[in-house]
Amino acid sequence: MEIRELDTTDPAALRAWYDVRERSVRADRPYALLATYAAFEVVATASSTYWSRTWFEAVDAGQVVGVAELELPLEENLDLGWCEVSVLTGHRRRGTGRALWDAVVARARQHGRSRLGGEVSLDLAVPGAGLAFATAVGAVEKHREDHLLADLPLPPAQLDPAYDLVAWRGRCPDEHRAAYLAMRNQMNADVPTGDLDLDVEVLDDARLAASEERLMRAYDVRVAAARRRSDGVFGGYSLLFVPHGTDHGWQDDTLVMPEHRGHRLGAALKSANYADLPAHVTQVHTWTAPDNTAMHRTNTTLGFRVVERMYEMEAPIA
Ligand SMILES: CC(C)(COP(=O)(O)OP(=O)(O)OC[C@H]1O[C@@H](n2cnc3c(N)ncnc32)[C@H](O)[C@@H]1OP(=O)(O)O)[C@@H](O)C(=O)NCCC(=O)NCCS
Structure with a gap:
């Protein structure tokens, strides 16, 4: 058996790498949310200023039998890899x-x-070998999240009448960019990460634009935000990705700014995004820390159910 680096300029090799990863993960995790081939191809073939990525494959008798991915952040967390x-x-x-x-x-x-x-990530019914393997290579648990899934449509959650809904798809319009960046950075600072010791990623306009441009190549990117009517101040946003050509959405960030909490804006913004989806999108995935009581309860009240436990593991390699 030989370990080699994936040649990302070879489309057949890319496809083989992707297929082995998909088959390996699906074997243990019926509810896994996996990147589409198109999304993988974007990441594998377009270089990024913010990340360096390498893909490895284990080849036995001419067949790829295992794969690995390494991501190195280039702007912050320079002591760390994923x-x-x-x-x-x-x-x-x-x-x-x-x-x-x-x-x-x-x-x-x-x-x-x-x-x-x-x-x-471990399936609730039949947990796979991931945790035993991670422990065997010296990793310890740093944070835990639940992976939740909802079948659409969900009963709607109304937006507090003191707020207007501002929604867009794809690139954030210029007039909202400053407010959106402030909220995205607040989210990065606020999101619970347990014992993970991480520098906070700071988004500026260029980094947001680069991320929007990459994401839009593989995803329908949908944002619902709440703007207070009395003063035009943004109180929160919710970000949803729908991989092109699929039947599911992936609920990313939902943030309510501190002074706007207590109005159930989080549920209303998620609900607004789901209500606007085309009929062929029938499921939404999300991740929430079990001790993030407010968001976990918001999700289960909306109709999400826990399908997997996700463990953030970390190993010293110095
Ligand atoms: C986890 C996974 C990558 C292990 O691959 P593998 O080729 O079987 O791993 P190895 O043979 O090198 O095993 C290394 C060690 O991990 C531990 N381990 C692996 N599978 C295990 C299992 N089913 N039960 C208990 N321990 C296990 C053992 O300590 C093992 O050493 P040993 O065989 O000498 O006892 C594979 O099961 C897999 O692809 N699972 C799905 C994806 C996943 O969960 N990946 C981990 C997240 S990064």
Whole structure:
């Protein structure tokens, strides 16, 4: 068995890498939300100023049997890398996962990283081997979130009449960009991350624009925001991605600014986004820390149910 780096200029190799990852993950996780091939292709073929990414593959008798991804942040968290390792079911417990991990660690060390983080998601009914594997390579739990799923349509949640709904798709309109950036940065500072010791990512207009441009290539990006009628001040937003050509949405950030809390804006903004979706979108995924009581309750009240437990793991590699 040989570990090699994926040649991202080779479309057939890209496809093979993606298929092995998808089959490996799906084997244990019927509710997994996986990037579409189009979304993977965007990330794998367009370079980014903010991230350096490497993909590895384990090849046995000419077949790819396992894959790994390493992401290195380039602007902040320069001591850290993020990784994921996946091995096809028929090829497990033979050291393939560990060999991929070793390749990831060696590359991360070359770039001066001293710790590696990763997410392990476990199905509620039949938990897979992810946590045992992560523990075996020296990782410990730093944070936990629930993965929740809702079937659409959901009963609507009304927006407080003191607020107007401001919604857009794709790029945030110029007139709202300053307010939207302020809210996005508040979100990055406020979101609970447990024991994960992370620098907060700071978005400026250029970084927001780069992220919007990349995301729009693979996702229908939908934002619903609430603007107070009395003074035009924005009180919160909710961000939803619908991968092109799929039947599901992925609920990303929802933030209510501190002075606007207590008006059920979070539920109303999510609900506004879902109500506006085309009929072929029938499910929405989201992630919430179980101890983030306000948001967990908002989600279950809206109609979400927990389908997986997600563990943020981290291993020292210095
Ligand atoms: C987790 C995964 C990558 C392991 O791949 P693998 O090739 O079987 O891993 P290895 O054979 O190198 O196992 C390394 C160690 O992990 C632990 N481990 C792996 N699978 C295990 C299992 N089913 N039960 C208990 N321990 C397990 C063991 O300590 C093992 O060492 P050992 O075989 O000497 O006892 C694979 O099961 C998988 O792809 N699962 C789905 C995706 C996933 O959860 N990835 C982890 C998130 S990054």
